[in-house]
Amino acid sequence: MRRLKTAVVVxxxxxxxxxxxxxxxxxxxxxxxxxxxVDVNTATAEELEALPGVGPAKARAIIEYxxxxxxxxxxxxxxxxxxxxxxxxxxxxxxxxxxAGASTTKSR
Numbered sequence: 313m314r315r316l317k318t319a320v321v322v323x324x325x326x327x328x329x330x331x332x333x334x335x336x337x338x339x340x341x342x343x344x345x346x347x348x349x350v351d352v353n354t355a356t357a358e359e360l361e362a363l364p365g366v367g368p369a370k371a372r373a374i375i376e377y378x379x380x381x382x383x384x385x386x387x388x389x390x391x392x393x394x395x396x397x398x399x400x401x402x403x404x405x406x407x408x409x410x411x412a413g414a415s416t417t418k419s420r
Contacts, residue, residue: 351410352383363406365399383409 350359352374360371370392377392386407390400 349406349408352386352389352407353378353410364402366403370394385409 350363352360355374357368357371357375360366360374361368366374373392373394374389381388381391383389386404386409387400388409389395389403389407390397395403
């Protein structure tokens with residue numbers, strides 16, 4: 313009887329280990345998550361707050377900055393108060409610059 317209980321427990325644990333967790337991303341899910349980038353020129357405060365390390369204050373700072381000067385390059389995000397090199401490194405692969413930045417041309 314003890315061997316049967318052990319076999320059942322081992323079987324259940326193996327089944328749990330092999331089944332995906334609810335909410336876990338599969339390989340394709342991870343690829344889709346990376347593909348979905350936030351456009352810092354058009355994102356809402358809520359979309360910006362979904363980025364790691366960006367809360368309500370930083371989202372407001374990004375929106376205020378872009379209202380004065382639209383972002384032309386991802387690196388421009390470093391100019392926003394409260395976003396330093398460390399945070400920028402976390403964000404750079406998750407952000408993009410959309411049409412507002414593309415329509416702005418820098419003079420040579």
